[in-house]
Amino acid sequence: MVINPRALLVVATSLVVTASAQAAIVGSVCNFAWVRNGVVLEERNVICSALLPEYYRAVTTENGGYAAFSTDLSENTLTILSDVSGVQQFIPDATQTIRITLPTGVLVSSFTLAGVTGITGFAQDDLFFEGRTLKIRMNGNAFASGAGRIDMTFGYVPAPGAIALLAAGGCMGSRRRRG
Numbered sequence: 001m002v003i004n005p006r007a008l009l010v011v012a013t014s015l016v017v018t019a020s021a022q023a024a025i026v027g028s029v030c031n032f033a034w035v036r037n038g039v040v041l042e043e044r045n046v047i048c049s050a051l052l053p054e055y056y057r058a059v060t061t062e063n064g065g066y067a068a069f070s071t072d073l074s075e076n077t078l079t080i081l082s083d084v085s086g087v088q089q090f091i092p093d094a095t096q097t098i099r100i101t102l103p104t105g106v107l108v109s110s111f112t113l114a115g116v117t118g119i120t121g122f123a124q125d126d127l128f129f130e131g132r133t134l135k136i137r138m139n140g141n142a143f144a145s146g147a148g149r150i151d152m153t154f155g156y157v158p159a160p161g162a163i164a165l166l167a168a169g170g171c172m173g174s175r176r177r178r179g
Contacts, residue, residue, distance in 0.1 A: 028103035032071050035097045069098060069138075076155065080136065082119065082148040090145075096138040102156075106132065110155040118148035127152065 033043040068083040080098060084090040102108065111134070113124045120142040128135050136150070 028106075030073060030103060031099075031101040032073075033099040034069060035099055036092075037095055071098065071100065073100065076153055077114075078134075078152045078154070080150040080152075082143045084143050084145050084148070090143040091141070092139040098136040098138060100134045100136070102132045102134070104132070106156050108132075108134075108154055108156045112153050114151040114153050116148075116150055118144040119150065120144075122150060 029045050029047055031043065031045050034041045070081045070083070072079045072081075078100070082090070108129060111127055111129070113122075113127060116122045122141045126137040126141070128137075
């Protein structure tokens with residue numbers, strides 16, 4: 001068996017380029033914020049990890065109890081968990097939004113609400129994008145005491161630079177040597 005080191009390099013390069021194009025969100029820095037009436041209650045930059053998801057928690061005391069939201073963003077899913085204590089249900093009375101800014105160069109092509117548990121009134125209309133920023137409208141929805149959960153999935157296009165590298169890697173692998 002004859003092993004061609006150049007061919008191995010081409011295959012390895014193609015695999016690395018493909019992996020980096022697919023991993024546009026994992027390993028990138030995203031910004032999470034919980035905004036109430038235009039005032040940021042909590043904001044945090046986090047590195048998204050496939051193995052150890054980053055969570056952020058913001059807490060507000062109103063209605064005699066507290067409400068908190070933790071957010072888990074992975075490669076193409078987003079989960080928001082609510083934690084409500086001290087009241088039967090939490091209905092945000094002001095304009096409250098969870099704002100997630102995705103990494104530069106990630107172009108979101110679709111966003112779908114996959115499931116809602118323990119939250120009344122939450123719908124696809126409560127999700128909207130402004131540029132790279134996903135806004136999740138929380139007001140007007142009733143969060144049950146205990147835990148509510150919102151699951152979302154989205155499709156995205158990697159950064160144009162990653163697509164160019166992917167195409168270059170594919171072209172390198174298609175060359176044949178005559179001899």
